[in-house]
Amino acid sequence: MSGELARLPIVYEPTVTGLPPLRPYLADLWERRRFIWHLARTDLKAEHYNTVLGQVWVVIDPLFLAAVYFLLRSVVRPAATGADRNLVIAHLIWAVFFFMYTNNVVMTGARSLVKGGGLILNASFPRAVLPLVAVVKAACDFAPTLAVYFVFQVVLGQPITPALLFVPLIVVILTVFNTGVALLVAPLTVFYRDTANVIPYVTRIWMYLTPVLFTISEIPAGLRAYLRWNPLYPFFAALEQIFTGSTPSLGSLVAATGWAVVAFFSGAVVFLSREREFAVRL
Amino acid sequence: MPSASETPPAVRVEDLWIRFRTTRERRQTLRTTLAGFRDRSKRAMLVDALRGVSFEIPAGSVYGVLGRNGAGKTTLLRTIAGILPPTHGRVSVWGKVTPLLSLGVGFNRELTGRENILLGGLTAGLTSDEVRDYAPVIEEFAALGDAIEFPMRTYSSGMFARLAFSVATHLDPEILLIDEALSAGDAAFKMKSMNKIVELCERDCTVLIVSHGLEVVRQLAEGCIWLERGQLRMQASASEVVAAYLAEERISTGNAVALEDV
Numbered sequence: 001m002s003g004e005l006a007r008l009p010i011v012y013e014p015t016v017t018g019l020p021p022l023r024p025y026l027a028d029l030w031e032r033r034r035f036i037w038h039l040a041r042t043d044l045k046a047e048h049y050n051t052v053l054g055q056v057w058v059v060i061d062p063l064f065l066a067a068v069y070f071l072l073r074s075v076v077r078p079a080a081t082g083a084d085r086n087l088v089i090a091h092l093i094w095a096v097f098f099f100m101y102t103n104n105v106v107m108t109g110a111r112s113l114v115k116g117g118g119l120i121l122n123a124s125f126p127r128a129v130l131p132l133v134a135v136v137k138a139a140c141d142f143a144p145t146l147a148v149y150f151v152f153q154v155v156l157g158q159p160i161t162p163a164l165l166f167v168p169l170i171v172v173i174l175t176v177f178n179t180g181v182a183l184l185v186a187p188l189t190v191f192y193r194d195t196a197n198v199i200p201y202v203t204r205i206w207m208y209l210t211p212v213l214f215t216i217s218e219i220p221a222g223l224r225a226y227l228r229w230n231p232l233y234p235f236f237a238a239l240e241q242i243f244t245g246s247t248p249s250l251g252s253l254v255a256a257t258g259w260a261v262v263a264f265f266s267g268a269v270v271f272l273s274r275e276r277e278f279a280v281r282l
Numbered sequence: 283m284p285s286a287s288e289t290p291p292a293v294r295v296e297d298l299w300i301r302f303r304t305t306r307e308r309r310q311t312l313r314t315t316l317a318g319f320r321d322r323s324k325r326a327m328l329v330d331a332l333r334g335v336s337f338e339i340p341a342g343s344v345y346g347v348l349g350r351n352g353a354g355k356t357t358l359l360r361t362i363a364g365i366l367p368p369t370h371g372r373v374s375v376w377g378k379v380t381p382l383l384s385l386g387v388g389f390n391r392e393l394t395g396r397e398n399i400l401l402g403g404l405t406a407g408l409t410s411d412e413v414r415d416y417a418p419v420i421e422e423f424a425a426l427g428d429a430i431e432f433p434m435r436t437y438s439s440g441m442f443a444r445l446a447f448s449v450a451t452h453l454d455p456e457i458l459l460i461d462e463a464l465s466a467g468d469a470a471f472k473m474k475s476m477n478k479i480v481e482l483c484e485r486d487c488t489v490l491i492v493s494h495g496l497e498v499v500r501q502l503a504e505g506c507i508w509l510e511r512g513q514l515r516m517q518a519s520a521s522e523v524v525a526a527y528l529a530e531e532r533i534s535t536g537n538a539v540a541l542e543d544v
Contacts, residue, residue, distance in 0.1 A: 009294070009374035009375055009376045010364070010374070010375050010376075010379075011372060011373070011374045012361065012364055012367065012368055012372070012373040012374075012375075013368060013371075013372050013373075014367060014368050014369060014370060014371075015367065031407075031409075032404075032407075034404060034409065034410045035404040035405065038400065038401060038404055038410075039388075039401070039404075042390050042392075042393055042397065042401060043390070045392070045393065046390050046391075046392030046393060118384065118387060119387060119388055119405065120365070121360070121365060121383070121384075122365070122381060122383040122384045122387040123363075123365070123381065123387050123388060123405050123406065124363050124364040124365050124379070124381065124407075125405070125407065276367040277367075279360070279365050279366050279367075280302055280303065280366065280367075281303075
């Protein structure tokens with residue numbers, strides 16, 4: 001009985017400062033890693049349950065999208081033939097694949113807390129689990145598309161050089177960036193349900209402002225100075241260099257890392273300082 | 283034999299206040315926030331769900347929580363589970379709290395019962411190895427037969443409840459919070475779950491039960507808490523509180539609906 005008495009209680013009190021104690025929070029989150037993984041895995045499994053082609057849609061979907069954009073581009077700017085056309089096709093495919101990664105994180109991340117309302121109200125766990133599940137899900141959908149892209153890189157006669165070894169690095173930095181964005185948009189949707197309605201338009205415009213449908217060399221010099229401020233710009237600039245056979249410029253890598261760090265920390269601060277309110281707002 | 287006051291507490295609630303902000307239009311949107319700037323009456327209303335509640339639950343005891351709808355019973359359990367932050371006051375818990383506030387938390391209806399055992403266990407905070415150890419016992423207790431291999435969307439609500447109850451009560455809880463979840467399944471399973479609760483109570487597990495089934499509370503619980511409009515009306519032995527509650531609500535003891543034997 002004295003052993004029971006000596007045990008320290010868990011105490012819940014109104015927090016004075018916004019952020020919860022970080023060390024126990026992160027330890028708790030780390031303990032929940034299997035939970036995050038299983039929620040993501042089972043969610044994906046359930047989503048692809050009822051379609052005939054199942055998981056294959058993960059690749060077909062963005063490929064169709066790239067095909068549609070190729071048709072669109074061909075109308076606006078008739079494609080050249082041969083090598084030039086292959087370059088355009090390859091660019092569209094990888095750019096759409098990569099943009100869809102961020103796009104999916106934003107879309108599912110924004111809804112993650114509202115959709116997980118039942119979990120939030122009835123179970124106690126670090127709430128960051130839910131946006132992280134959105135990131136893991138989007139990453140699981142992204143991975144096969146990236147693998148498929150390398151087939152196109154070969155088929156379309158694009159250069160196979162050691163520069164391709166930079167792709168994993170970009171993917172890691174982009175994942176950090178995406179995680180930050182997910183942590184930012186998730187609470188926003190809790191406090192303003194309108195966010196979920198606005199996000200599809202925001203991401204669509206974001207795509208037009210990112211070198212997805214066009215290459216960087218196609219941007220008029222006057223516009224480029226503005227487009228540079230798009231956080232995704234350095235990622236796509238580096239990727240364009242990589243997939244056309246040159247090593248990415250240090251400037252792009254530094255800028256991309258910078259945006260990733262900014263997004264991650266601002267997302268984490270916003271999320272952690274607000275997460276105790278979620279249960280009250282859902 | 284230690285008296286109740288010498289037993290260390292499992293849960294201590296001190297001057298607990300919980301305040302909700304709700305808007306008249308249930309959801310806060312940008313529009314309602316903007317409207318709040320122009321028109322004060324459209325601003326969020328504050329609702330005090332709990333107003334200065336204090337009590338202690340001795341470790342290893344079974345307590346009932348009584349009160350009308352909206353008295354703050356579920357809010358109280360959610361605060362003890364660490365889901366809702368106190369607006370004022372303090373809640374201390376000694377031990378792992380397993381909330382059974384709603385059945386099948388974390389379950390995915392597209393997945394099989396077996397897969398959902400893992401998901402439910404992970405939601406409750408166990409490691410996957412721990413859940414795997416418990417899984418055979420949970421399956422046996424739920425007694426769903428072959429249905430354990432079927433997706434849960436094919437389950438009847440009774441089958442769903444059986445599995446959810448089995449998962450929640452087999453996770454070795456130290457402090458178990460039950461919100462009206464006892465009425466799971468058919469008569470045979472109700473008996474079984476009742477026995478399970480009794481077993482948990484005997485095993486040093488602290489249980490807090492919110493129930494409208496007064497007879498259940500009287501049979502199971504040693505002590506009882508009566509909440510009224512967010513305030514503690516009474517804390518005493520279960521039979522005393524149930525009697526006082528019945529007298530107040532003017533329900534005759536012969537009223538089978540109110541006593542609903544579970």
